[in-house]
Amino acid sequence: MTETDRTSDRAQQQTGRDGGGPGGEALSFTHVTAGQRVLFGSGSAAAHLAAEVDRLGARSVMVIASERERALAGEVTAQVEVALWHTDVVMHVPVETAAAAREAAQAAGIDLVVCVGGGSTTGLAKAVALTGRQPIVAVPTTYAGSEATNVWGLTEDGRKTTGVDDAVLPVSVIYDASLTVTLPVEMSVASGLNGLAHCVDSLWAPRADPINAAMAAEGIRALSEGLPLIVDDPRSTAGRDLALYGAYLSAVAFSSAGSGLHHKICHVLGGTFDLPHAQTHAIVLPYVLAFNGPAAPAAEARAAQAFGAATALSGLDRLRDRVGAPRRLADLGFTAADIPVAVDIVLQNIPAGNPRTVTVEGLTALLHAALDGSDPADTSTITTTTTDLRTEE
Numbered sequence: 001m002t003e004t005d006r007t008s009d010r011a012q013q014q015t016g017r018d019g020g021g022p023g024g025e026a027l028s029f030t031h032v033t034a035g036q037r038v039l040f041g042s043g044s045a046a047a048h049l050a051a052e053v054d055r056l057g058a059r060s061v062m063v064i065a066s067e068r069e070r071a072l073a074g075e076v077t078a079q080v081e082v083a084l085w086h087t088d089v090v091m092h093v094p095v096e097t098a099a100a101a102r103e104a105a106q107a108a109g110i111d112l113v114v115c116v117g118g119g120s121t122t123g124l125a126k127a128v129a130l131t132g133r134q135p136i137v138a139v140p141t142t143y144a145g146s147e148a149t150n151v152w153g154l155t156e157d158g159r160k161t162t163g164v165d166d167a168v169l170p171v172s173v174i175y176d177a178s179l180t181v182t183l184p185v186e187m188s189v190a191s192g193l194n195g196l197a198h199c200v201d202s203l204w205a206p207r208a209d210p211i212n213a214a215m216a217a218e219g220i221r222a223l224s225e226g227l228p229l230i231v232d233d234p235r236s237t238a239g240r241d242l243a244l245y246g247a248y249l250s251a252v253a254f255s256s257a258g259s260g261l262h263h264k265i266c267h268v269l270g271g272t273f274d275l276p277h278a279q280t281h282a283i284v285l286p287y288v289l290a291f292n293g294p295a296a297p298a299a300e301a302r303a304a305q306a307f308g309a310a311t312a313l314s315g316l317d318r319l320r321d322r323v324g325a326p327r328r329l330a331d332l333g334f335t336a337a338d339i340p341v342a343v344d345i346v347l348q349n350i351p352a353g354n355p356r357t358v359t360v361e362g363l364t365a366l367l368h369a370a371l372d373g374s375d376p377a378d379t380s381t382i383t384t385t386t387t388d389l390r391t392e393e
């Protein structure tokens with residue numbers, strides 16, 4: 001099932017749709033809770049993994065970790081018999097990379113996939129499980145959150161396709177903040193803001209409801225508290241514990257609420273222009289918040305409260321200043337000439353029920369602002385017309 005099918009397949013949520021959560025109105029919504037074991041504890045990953053492998057009765061374990069994550073993965077799997085190591089990991093999971101990993105897993109008779117690393121590594125484990133149906137135990141080392149979603153992604157000929165399948169939801173997630181102290185501060189900040197983007201975007205996503213809004217709000221609080229602690233003391237696990245906790249909540253909220261406008265934009269920028277995932281999310285988020293926020297007052301107020309700020313945008317701006325967030329898509333290699341192509345693809349995938357009409361003009365202005373790193377507050381004044389509105393449905 002693709003994400004588009006899933007969006008069009010479901011009824012729109014009537015309550016909490018604008019991320020406000022319970023108010024004075026009657027509550028009416030359908031919420032699905034994903035089943036997953038979460039084992040959390042700094043310094044505990046190796047013991048937790050050994051217990052999970054034992055509990056699952058796995059006999060042939062494949063470990064996926066990129067070369068850069070190989071040393072961490074060695075520590076984590078020290079108490080486990082590993083049948084197959086796989087280190088060929090590429091961001092956004094090109095279909096060729098997926099095919100090679102699937103063949104290796106099949107040839108080795110793998111019955112459990114363990115991934116140790118960032119979202120790219122988890123993504124490859126999901127690609128293996130999508131066809132091989134092996135359970136996954138995920139040990140994340142960034143704040144991307146892929147470990148807590150049933151969303152898979154594959155890239156072919158410059159187009160990234162995502163879909164949902166419960167077979168790719170890791171059966172267990174092992175969080176260990178000590179594994180993330182080696183994540184450079186710049187990457188930690190970008191990755192944490194990627195988690196924050198899951199939270200903010202879920203407040204107006206197609207299946208937003210009071211339950212996922214509560215998780216999103218707590219995710220915003222934890223990430224906005226944790227990231228400055230990481231910047232101040234990258235080797236301490238205090239901020240990293242909070243960031244992992246927030247990343248988990250952000251991903252559960254995102255997986256439950258679905259992709260909002262922010263994710264649709266970043267998905268195209270990553271899949272078609274090969275921009276780095278976390279940095280792209282970090283840069284684009286304030287522009288989408290400024291664009292959608294005024295049309296989603298309950299979501300805006302909920303996020304503002306979670307940031308502890310007068311408005312969501314001022315809270316996000318304060319955090320971006322505090323942690324030295326990346327600011328310009330131009331710094332990632334995106335150019336003005338790319339904007340019309342991006343606009344065309346994004347407009348084919350505007351999420352159902354986005355709080356604000358999205359037009360060629362509005363999206364073009366938003367992307368120009370993100371390209372140059374101009375003041376996000378100006379994005380809220382972008383004028384829109386009703387022409388060129390396209391939705392998924």
Ligand code: NAD
Nearest residue numbers: 068092118119120141142144146149151180182183277278
């Ligand atoms: P990444 O996994 O590519 O990691 C970024 C870099 O950090 C890599 O070089 C990696 O080796 C390195 N790294 C990871 N952990 C480290 C550590 N502890 N110490 C030192 N270096 C470390 O990037 P990401 O942002 O984590 O993940 C991006 C990918 O995840 C994208 O393809 C994105 O689409 C996908 N994603 C998917 C979902 C989903 O729900 N399916 C959600 C979020 C992200």
